[in-house]
Amino acid sequence: MPRTRRPDRRRRRTGAPRPARDRRSARTDRGPHTGGTGSRVAATRRRGPPGRASTIGFPWLQPVYDEAEFIVRNVIRHYGGWWSGRPSELKPAPRQDVAAQIADLAGGTHALLQRAGSLADTDLRLACHLADYALEATPGDPRVAAEVARLYTLRADSEPGLMATNLYRSAASYAQASRPFA
Numbered sequence: 312m313p314r315t316r317r318p319d320r321r322r323r324r325t326g327a328p329r330p331a332r333d334r335r336s337a338r339t340d341r342g343p344h345t346g347g348t349g350s351r352v353a354a355t356r357r358r359g360p361p362g363r364a365s366t367i368g369f370p371w372l373q374p375v376y377d378e379a380e381f382i383v384r385n386v387i388r389h390y391g392g393w394w395s396g397r398p399s400e401l402k403p404a405p406r407q408d409v410a411a412q413i414a415d416l417a418g419g420t421h422a423l424l425q426r427a428g429s430l431a432d433t434d435l436r437l438a439c440h441l442a443d444y445a446l447e448a449t450p451g452d453p454r455v456a457a458e459v460a461r462l463y464t465l466r467a468d469s470e471p472g473l474m475a476t477n478l479y480r481s482a483a484s485y486a487q488a489s490r491p492f493a
Contacts, residue, residue: 378472410447420449447491459486
């Protein structure tokens with residue numbers, strides 16, 4: 312945030328973001344009480360009109376590093392704990408075993424990856440989930456590694472925040488090296 316010595320500007324810069332933050336926190340608190348799981352509440356996007364922060368005179372409120380979705384997830388984790396609410400995730404099976412079963416159900420790793428590639432134009436989030444399963448099912452396949460790296464590079468290029476961009480670029484690097492993520 313730009314520095315200022317004028318009290319009226321300081322009040323405007325520090326006081327105006329509070330109502331938006333308080334509304335976000337209240338919605339986050341209500342989410343689990345209305346039947347929403349932590350991941351569902353965090354994935355629900357509530358955004359104002361495009362460019363809203365700059366149109367109301369607060370250009371420093373743009374999500375350059377962190378994003379509202381990460382903040383919501385942290386609030387949920389702080390108050391609700393680490394568990395997602397899915398019974399299978401309380402004591403989960405090894406991720407690699409789950410990935411192998413999903414790939415088998417899809418008709419093989421390459422079929423799963425082909426579906427991920429076709430989803431990339433419309434739903435990059437879902438495409439990356441499928442790509443993760445493909446890489447975890449067969450981490451030694453160079454074609455799988457290259458396609459997963461390509462998908463994560465696309466995702467990194469589409470992200471506005473620095474944190475997500477860097478994490479997805481790291482995921483692309485891991486995939487290129489045929490290293491599963493967990």
